[in-house]
Amino acid sequence: MHEMSLCEGIVQVLEQEAERQSFQKVNRVRLEIGALAGVEISALRFGFDVVTRGTLAEGAALEIIEQPATAWCLSCMRPVKIQQRYDPCPECGTYQLQVTEGEDLKIKDLEVE
Numbered sequence: 001m002h003e004m005s006l007c008e009g010i011v012q013v014l015e016q017e018a019e020r021q022s023f024q025k026v027n028r029v030r031l032e033i034g035a036l037a038g039v040e041i042s043a044l045r046f047g048f049d050v051v052t053r054g055t056l057a058e059g060a061a062l063e064i065i066e067q068p069a070t071a072w073c074l075s076c077m078r079p080v081k082i083q084q085r086y087d088p089c090p091e092c093g094t095y096q097l098q099v100t101e102g103e104d105l106k107i108k109d110l111e112v113e
């Protein structure tokens, strides 16, 4: 499951941050997930619970912020919002879009102690 390895990656980042900023425990993690990141939120939540067991993030609340995707429309010559990768431009209806944002998953912030 792809979400499981994403969660392992998140825990690794948390452990590195804990060392760098010397905190002992993570209470809350806020993740920003792009609409095109291909992440199943329920699977991610499940994976997070499993992977954080016995780590500094055990029991931490996982808050997920879903970010809309942005693409550059070659026909309108400006950025537009899209919901899915192969959506047409919401303004002009063409498919000449280049995705510029919305493929990432990143840790936005943490609550620690």
Ligand SMILES: [Zn+2]
Residues within 6 Å of the ligand: 073, 074, 075, 076, 077, 080, 089, 090, 091, 092, 093, 094
């Ligand atoms: Zn357009």
